Amino acid sequence: MESTGGKKVNHCFIMGKRINGKQLRMARVSLKWRVDDLAKKSGLNWARIQTFERSDDFLENNDKSQKLIEIFNKHKIEFVDETDKHEPTIQIIK
Numbered sequence: 001m002e003s004t005g006g007k008k009v010n011h012c013f014i015m016g017k018r019i020n021g022k023q024l025r026m027a028r029v030s031l032k033w034r035v036d037d038l039a040k041k042s043g044l045n046w047a048r049i050q051t052f053e054r055s056d057d058f059l060e061n062n063d064k065s066q067k068l069i070e071i072f073n074k075h076k077i078e079f080v081d082e083t084d085k086h087e088p089t090i091q092i093i094k
Contacts, residue, residue, distance in 0.1 A: 017069055019079045019088070021055040024068065026090045027077045028053075041071055 028038050035053075039046040044064060052059055059065040069079060076093040080086075 017066075017079060018058045018061055019065065019069060020058045021053045023079055023088050023090055024049075024059070025053045027072045027079070030077065030090065030092055031072075031075055038068075038071075042067055044068075 028035070033041075035046045035049050038044075038049055042049070042064075044067075048064075059068075072079070072090075078091040078093055080089045080091055082088045
């Protein structure tokens with residue numbers, strides 16, 4: 001949790017959160033979804049999702065990437081930023 005404007009918020013729900021292809025892959029696999037499952041849930045083309053996942057670069061920060069983050073947040077997947085010891089990763093919330 002972090003404080004923004006005096007209000008406690010979970011950092012994965014802040015707009016503008018960036019994720020990379022590896023995090024997207026980890027999140028999808030942790031839910032046992034196929035690429036086409038995520039495509040149906042997000043409205044994105046499955047080939048586009050595969051392209052995102054093949055890259056370890058950060059996804060462009062736009063409506064599509066934010067929609068993906070929101071979908072995973074609803075399924076208790078939290079995207080965790082890189083630290084000095086760890087690469088960007090995910091956490092599965094109980």
